[in-house]
Amino acid sequence: xxxxxxxxxxxxxxxxxxxxxxxxxxxxxxxxxxxxxxxxxxxxxxxxxxxxxxxxxxxxxxxxxxxxxxxxxxxxxxxxxxxxxxxxxxxxxxxxxxxxxxxxxxxxxxxxxxxxxxxxxxxxxxxxxxxxxxxxxxxxxxxxxxxxxxxxxxxxxxxxxxxxxxxxxxxxxxxxxxxxxxxxxxxxxxxxxxxxxxxxxxxxxxxxxxxxxxxxxxxxxxxxxxxx
Amino acid sequence: xxxxxxxxxxxxxxxxxxxxxxxxxxxxxxxxxxxxxxxxxxxxxxxxxxxxxxxxxxxxxxxxxxxxxxxxxxxxxxxxxxxxxxxxxxxxxxxxxxxxxxxxxxxxxxxxxxxxxxxxxxxxxxxxxxxxxxxxxxxxxxxxxxxxxxxxxxxxxxxxxxxxxxxxxxxxxxxxxxxxxxxxxxxxxxxxxxxxxxxxxxxxxxxxxxxxx
Numbered sequence: 001x002x003x004x005x006x007x008x009x010x011x012x013x014x015x016x017x018x019x020x021x022x023x024x025x026x027x028x029x030x031x032x033x034x035x036x037x038x039x040x041x042x043x044x045x046x047x048x049x050x051x052x053x054x055x056x057x058x059x060x061x062x063x064x065x066x067x068x069x070x071x072x073x074x075x076x077x078x079x080x081x082x083x084x085x086x087x088x089x090x091x092x093x094x095x096x097x098x099x100x101x102x103x104x105x106x107x108x109x110x111x112x113x114x115x116x117x118x119x120x121x122x123x124x125x126x127x128x129x130x131x132x133x134x135x136x137x138x139x140x141x142x143x144x145x146x147x148x149x150x151x152x153x154x155x156x157x158x159x160x161x162x163x164x165x166x167x168x169x170x171x172x173x174x175x176x177x178x179x180x181x182x183x184x185x186x187x188x189x190x191x192x193x194x195x196x197x198x199x200x201x202x203x204x205x206x207x208x209x210x211x212x213x214x215x216x217x218x219x220x221x222x223x224x225x226x227x228x
Numbered sequence: 229x230x231x232x233x234x235x236x237x238x239x240x241x242x243x244x245x246x247x248x249x250x251x252x253x254x255x256x257x258x259x260x261x262x263x264x265x266x267x268x269x270x271x272x273x274x275x276x277x278x279x280x281x282x283x284x285x286x287x288x289x290x291x292x293x294x295x296x297x298x299x300x301x302x303x304x305x306x307x308x309x310x311x312x313x314x315x316x317x318x319x320x321x322x323x324x325x326x327x328x329x330x331x332x333x334x335x336x337x338x339x340x341x342x343x344x345x346x347x348x349x350x351x352x353x354x355x356x357x358x359x360x361x362x363x364x365x366x367x368x369x370x371x372x373x374x375x376x377x378x379x380x381x382x383x384x385x386x387x388x389x390x391x392x393x394x395x396x397x398x399x400x401x402x403x404x405x406x407x408x409x410x411x412x413x414x415x416x417x418x419x420x421x422x423x424x425x426x427x428x429x430x431x432x433x434x435x436x437x438x439x440x441x
Contacts, residue, residue: 168430174423181403186396217433
């Protein structure tokens with residue numbers, strides 16, 4: 001059984017008393033707190049480390065308190081993945097909106113989109129680690145949710161690339177599917193680096209370096225191509 | 229040295245290093261056919277036509293065997309890549325060099341599909357340390373790629389962050405390899421090289437306004 005970190009659970013102000021009485025929190029707050037613990041456990045040791053017992057212990061409550069909030073492990077994990085997926089989705093939406101203004105003079109460069117995404121990764125690393133977990137390691141009931149988050153990233157990149165391609169007069173038959181797959185790999189690499197070492201691979205550094213590289217290239221044609 | 233000859237016909241005598249290699253070859257076949265989870269001491273012994281104790285002469289357990297397999301395959305993959313990397317510098321046109329490099333890389337990936345699948349999509353059935361080992365291999369490749377980028381683009385793009393760009397190039401290369409391995413009919417190598425060719429002919433590299441050229 002993997003040992004959870006001994007970091008002190010966040011107890012409510014009155015919560016210095018004995019464990020059982022930590023359950024004075026409203027159920028919504030307690031639910032969130034248990035999910036936070038579960039997320040920490042997943043980030044540290046994978047989905048296998050999550051049990052009602054481990055989550056309760058990590059939160060500093062007894063098991064019955066955990067069972068007040070969740071029917072069991074499956075229920076808890078489903079709630080966790082669903083919460084984290086919603087968080088990722090919110091970031092993708094924010095990132096997609098980040099470049100709206102000034103896109104024309106930036107030639108559609110996705111600097112702000114990338115920065116928004118990478119900053120979110122830095123600020124909530126445990127959430128974003130889920131983007132990298134191999135699907136086979138995810139409980140079956142939750143795979144669909146995570147797949148949805150990954151698909152969301154792809155569709156964000158498709159929009160971004162399409163805008164960039166238009167601003168740069170790319171040939172209309174350029175293979176967007178390939179472009180989107182490669183872009184995703186680059187964006188995921190940047191996120192993985194931020195997770196690995198956020199000081200060395202700061203979101204600003206990654207966003208600046210990648211867009212500066214793109215910016216060095218200019219459209220070969222200045223008008224939309226009619227041939228190809 | 230164990231004696232597996234008791235019931236079975238005598239095996240050809242192999243030098244230990246050759247025997248070890250052969251066992252790893254059989255393990256690689258098993259990975260290719262049934263996935264890493266199918267690699268057990270028993271399965272490898274059976275595939276090699278030897279008694280199980282002989283496998284234990286070379287590997288303490290299944291994890292050690294898989295680890296040895298990864299070490300071997302990773303070093304093969306790395307040396308493949310190293311033979312391709314220097315040639316990339318030879319090209320002058322950027323689009324040409326990138327496309328040629330990608331073409332060569334995808335060819336060597338398809339020459340060792342099982343190896344690259346293990347390295348690029350490590351999943352269940354492989355020991356946990358695999359990820360760390362692969363990350364180290366990636367760093368070696370990153371050094372070579374970064375040197376190429378500096379040589380080709382360093383003077384043409386002011387303030388280029390070659391480390392990050394190298395990581396991006398590797399990420400794109402790995403993604404290409406994954407596409408070719410996982411969906412060969414949808415993404416044949418020619419589709420990917422066609423993409424880089426088209427992309428680079430739509431773009432041109434110009435000195436940045438504050439560049440020193």
